[in-house]
Amino acid sequence: MSVELESLFRLDGKVIVVTGAAGLLGSKHAEAIAAYGGIPVLLDLSKNTVEEQASQLSERYNVNALGFAIDITDESQVERNAEWLFDNYGKIDGLVNNAANNPKVEESSEKNFSRLENFPLDIWNQDVAVGLTGAFLCAKHYGAKISKNSLGGSIVNISSDLGLIAPDQHLYMKEGLDEEFQAVKPVTYSVVKTGLIGLTRYLATYWADKGVRCNAMCPGGVENGQPEEFLKKVNAKIPMGRLAQPNDYQGILIWMLSNASSYLNGSIIPIDGGRTTW
Numbered sequence: 001m002s003v004e005l006e007s008l009f010r011l012d013g014k015v016i017v018v019t020g021a022a023g024l025l026g027s028k029h030a031e032a033i034a035a036y037g038g039i040p041v042l043l044d045l046s047k048n049t050v051e052e053q054a055s056q057l058s059e060r061y062n063v064n065a066l067g068f069a070i071d072i073t074d075e076s077q078v079e080r081n082a083e084w085l086f087d088n089y090g091k092i093d094g095l096v097n098n099a100a101n102n103p104k105v106e107e108s109s110e111k112n113f114s115r116l117e118n119f120p121l122d123i124w125n126q127d128v129a130v131g132l133t134g135a136f137l138c139a140k141h142y143g144a145k146i147s148k149n150s151l152g153g154s155i156v157n158i159s160s161d162l163g164l165i166a167p168d169q170h171l172y173m174k175e176g177l178d179e180e181f182q183a184v185k186p187v188t189y190s191v192v193k194t195g196l197i198g199l200t201r202y203l204a205t206y207w208a209d210k211g212v213r214c215n216a217m218c219p220g221g222v223e224n225g226q227p228e229e230f231l232k233k234v235n236a237k238i239p240m241g242r243l244a245q246p247n248d249y250q251g252i253l254i255w256m257l258s259n260a261s262s263y264l265n266g267s268i269i270p271i272d273g274g275r276t277t278w
């Protein structure tokens with residue numbers, strides 16, 4: 001194997017912005033980037049959390065990771081941060097649009113707010129603001145910097161298997177509860193995750209002549225303390241018979257960000273144990 005082939009997946013020196021980096025999957029994305037020699041720039045709402053994460057990654061992987069408290073729905077914060085990174089690193093190579101409001105489906109003793117009939121307009125606006133407007137603003141400002149690289153770069157949008165299929169609301173049903181009290185997966189989740197696929201296609205063509213690739217990862221659900229009853233029902237819908245573990249997406253992310261996927265552009269990739277195949 002030639003040296004070039006051996007280093008196909010390396011991210012040495014690449015400055016890669018990860019939104020929602022303090023979350024369950026964002027922290028795994030940032031770790032994977034650092035492990036492959038990249039410089040993860042961790043963005044999330046809490047300054048202490050991202051700074052602490054960045055310092056741990058820098059020490060463990062000997063990279064210059066940085067964390068910033070940035071609300072991605074605020075264009076001035078995003079714009080200033082993109083300028084700062086560009087001035088200080090001289091370039092930005094990648095962006096992982098990962099942040100989203102991740103609504104837990106919870107039962108309630110009141111008429112359940114998650115149901116379409118009750119869904120509050122302000123929650124719709126907040127979910128769209130983070131998941132879609134935030135991704136647009138990051139693409140606009142960090143993406144524009146990536147487009148100035150002589151070698152281009154890679155944008156990865158984190159969609160979901162629920163960007164490809166509708167949620168099966170039977171999965172969330174509790175026996176003995178009247179319909180109006182039953183929780184559902186909110187409408188915003190489907191809309192935001194499907195919208196990111198549109199953003200992916202748009203970006204994949206927009207800066208293609210400048211070497212900027214854009215692809216969407218559509219992860220399946222991650223096992224994270226859900227009740228046994230739910231796991232039994234959802235596992236039956238997945239050919240591999242299980243939800244994902246939080247580190248199941250790290251290899252795919254490295255592939256999508258690195259030269260190993262140099263001709264991958266505009267692809268919408270389900271990584272869901274086969275759920276959308278059935």
Ligand SMILES: NC(=O)c1ccc[n+]([C@@H]2O[C@H](COP(=O)([O-])OP(=O)(O)OC[C@H]3O[C@@H](n4cnc5c(N)ncnc54)[C@H](O)[C@@H]3O)[C@@H](O)[C@H]2O)c1
Nearest residue numbers: 020022023024025044071072098099100102160219221222
């Ligand atoms: N966990 C899953 O089962 C699963 C499955 C498929 C897809 N996804 C997608 O993967 C991504 C990460 O999911 P997760 O489980 O790690 O979610 P998470 O809730 O653990 O993390 C999301 C992070 O985004 C941050 N965030 C929210 N609003 C923000 C804002 N305005 N500015 C900056 N950061 C903000 C939150 O503080 C949080 O740390 C999401 O896009 C989610 O929809 C998750």
